[in-house]
Amino acid sequence: MKRTRFDRLAQEWDLKPERVKSAKNVSEKLNELFDLEQMKILDYGAGTGLVSFDLCEKAHHVIAMDNAKKMLEEIDKKANNAGIDNVYTRYHDINKEALPKAQFDLFISSMTMHHIEDTKAFLEKAKASLVEGGYVAINDLEREDGTFHSMGNDDVAHFGFEKEDLRVLFEEVGLEVVYFETVEVISKEKDYPIFLIVGKNV
Ligand SMILES: C[S@@+](CC[C@H](N)C(=O)[O-])C[C@H]1O[C@@H](n2cnc3c(N)ncnc32)[C@H](O)[C@@H]1O
Structure with missing residues (x-):
């Protein structure tokens, strides 16, 4: 299991306020768009679970997947400390493995897809993980000029996406x-718009 930058x-x-704000923003949008009550949710590239913990309040459960073990440990710590028993962590690398089939009502991935080289394979795996009528929701950067990641672009596969x-x-x-x-504009030296796209598994 290779250690990553993450x-x-x-x-x-969680110490960067814009990360917390961004996750809150997408969770609020999803709450507006869906009746999350009793949904089975996969949060892919969950990081420290900022989105998972917002959504688990209503959902039946949230599976948080990531290929950074230390991120998943942060989720487990937070869940233990807060007595939350419906957020489960799973180590998973989307570049190497398929996802469980037909399990989820909602697949959410926030600020992760630009780190995944093969966007089409990612979306195909996301779709296959859904029950019929389930949804894929992706929150990520619109096309940028490569300046968003101040620490360099080593593990950045896409400078955002053309909508x-x-x-x-x-x-x-x-x-x-x-x-x-x-749904949001992250302002640094420049403005970086963030989209939310939702697709239905038809
Ligand atoms: C920018 S962070 C976003 C974390 C979280 N969604 C948030 O909004 O705070 C991207 C996450 O994707 C994960 N990630 C990157 N490549 C991955 C891969 N191939 N498989 C699984 N997770 C991956 C990273 O470990 C990291 O936690």
Whole structure:
């Protein structure tokens, strides 16, 4: 199990307010869009579980997957400390493995897809993990110029995404786009718009 940059960042991940704000923002949007009550949710590239812990309040359960073991340890610690018993962690590397089939009502992945080289394979695996009528929700950077990651682009596979390309890709893999908006702008030296796209498994 190779240690990644995210393993090194795990303990300080939640100290950056924009990360917490961004996760809160997407969770609130998902709460508006869906009746999360009793949903079985997969949070992919869950990191320290910022989104998982927001969604688990209503959901039946959340499986938090990541290929950084230290991130998952942070989730387990937080769940233990808060007495939360419906967030489960699973080590998983999407580049190497398939996902469990037809298990989830909602697949959410926040700020992770730009780290995954093969976007189409990622979306195909996400779709296959859903029950019929389930949803894939991706929250990530719109096309940027490579300046978003101040610590360098070593593990960055995409400088954000062209929105129209992504819409086409969703439809190609059989996800009907039911929502696609810019939901946030992260302001650093420049502004970086963040989209939320939701596709239905039809
Ligand atoms: C930018 S962080 C986002 C974390 C969290 N979703 C959030 O919003 O705070 C990206 C996450 O994706 C995970 N990740 C990157 N490549 C991955 C892969 N191939 N398989 C599984 N997880 C991966 C990283 O370990 C990291 O936790």
